Amino acid sequence: MLVVPKPVAARFPLYLRQLEEYEADGVALVSSRELGAKLGTSAAQVRKDLACFGHFGLPGVGYPVKELVEQLKRIIGRDHRWRVALVGAGNLGRALCRYKGFLEKGFEILAVFDKDRSKIGKHIGPKTIRPMSEFARTVRGEHIELGVIAVPAREAQAVAKQMVKAGIRGILNFAPVRLTVPEGVTVCAVDLAVELQQLSFSLKSGEPALPAAN
């Protein structure tokens, strides 16, 4: 199996995002130098990263934008629409549910769940909030592959467990806790308060920047 270093893999979606912008602007070719400049990285790194999965550049010419976009989409998994379930219909969950950026990038939230009985049956746009008792059945019936957790910290681990049990293998976690999941299940975590704390540390310490300034 093709092995891609973690930091490289984390940059792939950013390359794709930039390349899609070039494509939309009608740019046909881009050099590693230009792409690197746009992303705040070096030409050498761009070439090294892109070389992980083939020879798409043309020496003396650059990278054909359209073809590279296509290849990157395939590599990243954007060649297929992912089916997503969201658990937690609080403020954040409802906003995520309505967020158009997900569908644009091929992630469709097909079902929303909450354990609060007063929320069940209510609507978020066209979607109806369902009870957790229907979770496993819905995941299987709707062929859902990814889960988003937007519940309070204390409930997140239990929700993750239910997701795994229902067959979900990828989880995006917004709850401020570290989740424990079995091997073979991938968790991406976004803790909004942690991001702000990285900012505040960076300002206090006077360090230039921190992790991904994207």
Next chain:
Amino acid sequence: MLVVPKPVAARFPLYLRQLEEYEADGVALVSSRELGAKLGTSAAQVRKDLACFGHFGLPGVGYPVKELVEQLKRIIGRDHRWRVALVGAGNLGRALCRYKGFLEKGFEILAVFDKDRSKIGKHIGPKTIRPMSEFARTVRGEHIELGVIAVPAREAQAVAKQMVKAGIRGILNFAPVRLTVPEGVTVCAVDLAVELQQLSFSLKSGEPALPAAN
């Protein structure tokens, strides 16, 4: 100036989060081994990281939780309440505005702005949406230090520019674009669709996990 490696700085808020949980549970002492296990890292790394800013551990005993929480708060900048302005009162902006996790961690959103005239004057909880024309004045008048950008991609750079001009030195950016800012300004970026793409890549490639599983 004390220099902290970037990956270490990115872990500080996670240490603090875990230590606050220990504190809430009434745990007085914790070893690097225990803390590492909780965070999915090694005891050696915990010791090395914490040693960046002093000698808080007691050899043969462990780390005093309460004292370490206090120190970490000071280091990270959680000893002071940060004053935040949010621009963009769409779905995401409204959810962020209502998100209680920010205030709990010492980040207070004092003002919300939007350029859409139909939104101005409306309320998000107790906050009134203000026009961008008042931005600079409000930032100065309210002593705002941090900005959150929750506007569409095409408007984000212009908003960042206004923030910098108004004196803001730390920006949390939710728009899916890379922002260009002058030296001395820190940007943290959260692109929700990028996170999902890292998940989908990880699933497709069969790689164990990706960036921070927190």
Next chain:
DNA sequence: TAGATTGTTAATCGATTAACAATC
């Protein structure tokens, strides 16, 4: 004292950068 765990040094590992031959 004996047992445990820290802080730190040295060794390993991995990622980034620089350089350049190969290629268009």
Next chain:
DNA sequence: TAGATTGTTAATCGATTAACAATC
């Protein structure tokens, strides 16, 4: 052909891990 830019190798840099003396 001359100029440009890739893909790749080697050199550098930085982060993680392992080991252990110092300390409680």
